[in-house]
Amino acid sequence: MSQIYMSGKKLFIPGPTEVRAEILDEMSKPMIGHRTEEFGQLFGRIKPKLQQLFYTQNDCLISTSSGSGFMEASIRNCVSKKVLNCVCGAFGKKWHSIALACGKEAEKIDVEWGSAIKPERIDEKLSSNEYDAVCITHCETSTGLLNPLKEISEVMKKYPDVLFLVDAVSSLGGTKIEVDKLGIDICLTSGQKAVALPSGIALASVSQKAYDKAKTIKGRGYYFDLLELKKSYDKNQTPYTPSISHLYALDRQTDYILNEEGLENRFNRHRQMAMMTRTWAKKRGMEMFPEAGYESDTVSCIINTKNIDLKAVKQKIGNKGYLFDTGYRKLNEKLNEDGKQTTFRIAHMGDIQEEDLANYLNELQNYI
Ligand SMILES: Cc1ncc(COP(=O)(O)O)c(C=O)c1O
Structure with missing residues (x-):
């Protein structure tokens, strides 16, 4: 991990985020x-x-x-x-x-x-x-x-x-x-x-x-x-x-x-991390949940197109020291009711660096 983390599990949830x-x-x-x-x-x-x-x-x-x-x-x-x-x-x-x-x-x-x-x-x-x-x-x-x-x-x-x-x-x-x-x-x-x-x-x-x-x-x-x-x-x-x-x-x-860091560098870093996540999801055959062109640079919401057991993913990657987000509960309940595929989120906001995210995505692809 770059920087200086002191937490237990590394947080890839949309808040709280890692604090230096x-x-x-x-x-x-x-x-x-x-x-x-x-x-x-x-x-x-x-x-x-x-x-x-x-x-x-x-x-x-x-x-x-x-x-x-x-x-x-x-x-x-x-x-x-x-x-x-x-x-x-x-x-x-x-x-x-x-x-x-x-x-x-x-x-x-x-x-x-x-x-x-x-x-x-x-x-x-x-x-x-x-x-x-x-x-x-x-x-x-x-x-x-x-x-x-x-x-x-x-x-x-x-x-x-x-x-x-x-x-x-x-x-x-x-x-x-x-x-x-x-x-x-x-x-x-x-x-x-x-x-x-x-x-x-x-x-x-x-x-x-x-x-x-x-x-x-x-x-x-x-x-x-x-x-x-x-x-x-x-x-x-x-x-x-x-x-x-x-x-x-x-x-x-x-x-x-x-x-x-500088504001512009910070915004660019967030943009880069968002692009990395979108590319990763696409490569794994998954789609983004939000309307095309309106995806956030700070949190990615991905459709679980492969119907993977997200709770099991959370457990497995948790054992590797990461906190995984299984999607916003009420959104997934709504999608379930409508017979649609549910979502999960990868947050890439705050002070995590591209390298941290790359390591996380690398680990995540063992389970997704
Ligand atoms: C977009 C948005 N608005 C409001 C809130 C509520 O913020 P807080 O929990 O700091 O009161 C959240 C929390 O996740 C949020 O994501």
Whole structure:
């Protein structure tokens, strides 16, 4: 294995992903007070680096929760009339469940899982003027599909009063997302995916338009009130005690991503790993699950065309020290019900290198 892994099984699942040893070391640094000067310096150092990672001038808020926290924050702070949720897999469905759980009026665009959300579908819905926000999943982790954010952003530009809320949990840090160019109002991600941090931290860029909307909304809740988060952010603080260990890790990892690996190299590495995986699958007579042309660079979802016993594969490759993903359970249940072939996933996101993936695929082909 290249780099410095300390985990038991090597993780080829779509999160949590492998965390480099030096990042794990950061997590064991002694605590500091979260109201101290030292903490303010740490927080202040991280902010501009996140802006680079998100390609934005917007604030990049940090929450030491998982990414779902910022999904809930987006809904609670940005929806008053009605939200349009784009569903092409499990995580699009999650947007809708969160909206309903928060008592918001919500409607869905539902496409077959594995298909992409096409911009025309959004345009058609928004022309009714009923919505104040659109929620979309960039990389639909359950199906390995990447939605066409750029084309969708062109449609969003026609509706400047509608907020554009993007779940980039399994893409940001592995795939370029130019938040300002795309006009994204909230772009959120979780640390445990392509950013390669231990789970328990989430990041979200928030536009002025999103803050302005929040000002008009009652019942924003307490923990994820964007206006409270902003007040603290401007003072290099958090409203409540954060996981300081995660902030140390984020400080180091953003240096690594921006200055040691470099963003473009990181995106290219993810692209290379995706190509390797697709070629490998094709050579073995298997097909990709997502609609052609919309395959993700961070996670590959492959149809089990040979009807291989995936649980047995998991067991066997587990004995060799790898954690195999037998596919997204609800997707496979759905496919089973429809009498279709099920899927499995190979995640190639975060800090694993081409060599690591090559070794994994080499081992995997003994069983698949
Ligand atoms: C696309 C996507 N959105 C949201 C989530 C939820 O993120 P978290 O588990 O960090 O709350 C996940 C988790 O796998 C995901 O893949």
